[in-house]
Amino acid sequence: MAGQNRHLSGDSGDVLIPTRGKTVIEAGDFCWTHPNDSNYLLPFNLFTDSSTTGAGMSDVVENFMGIAKMGSPSGVTENVTVMTKGVFRFPLGHPQAVTVGAAVSGVSPHAVGSGASNQFVEAQVVGDLTIGTTVYLGTIVKTETSAVSFVDFSLRTRFSGSTNIVYDGT
Incomplete structure (x- = not known):
């Protein structure tokens, strides 16, 4: 991976x-x-x-x-x-359309609960990080109107x- x-x-x-x-x-x-x-x-x-x-x-x-x-x-x-x-490309936890400016967060490998994946992310609405997500990682830099498996985002630490x-x- x-x-x-x-x-x-x-x-x-x-x-x-x-x-x-x-x-x-x-x-x-x-x-x-x-x-x-x-x-x-x-x-x-x-x-x-x-x-x-x-x-x-x-x-x-x-x-x-x-x-x-x-x-x-x-x-x-x-x-x-x-x-x-920098700008990175990582796999999404599940295929989805993504929009420039949306947040990218780390994702739990579990539907609900603890833990975090080393190498998968989820697209989120800024200010609405939900259960199953962990850490704000950055913002999406490329819109994809159809469901995609990978997302390009600008890393923020x-x-x-x-x-x-x-x-x-x-």
Whole structure:
């Protein structure tokens, strides 16, 4: 799947973030840093809070870092490069028509409940992120009037204006 998640254009605003050796990250994963785990980088699928609105969800929302530019297999403890801005193409959770300016959010792999997919998104009306979605990821940049399986969006993170930094948890 990672090969289908593409950085289409724009500066990627790379940030280097440490990860634990036991954590597996694939290129193309949505990632966040866990404030209660020394701010190590984690893929969205390791989010295990019991609700979409709990304290754990706030951690993901507040600490969403971007999209992994490179993978990190188990046993590797080097920093991972994460892209914090640019235009990307990701698969939708289900085919749908999309409109420029609509929000893109991470999506739970469950119809209702917790968790988040590393590599699927949903189109949402801005200000109306609903159950089953997780983190605001950016805005759609290309209208498709018929149902499509992929969406092009402009990524937004708290580091979208930064360039070439090493994240230290602050």
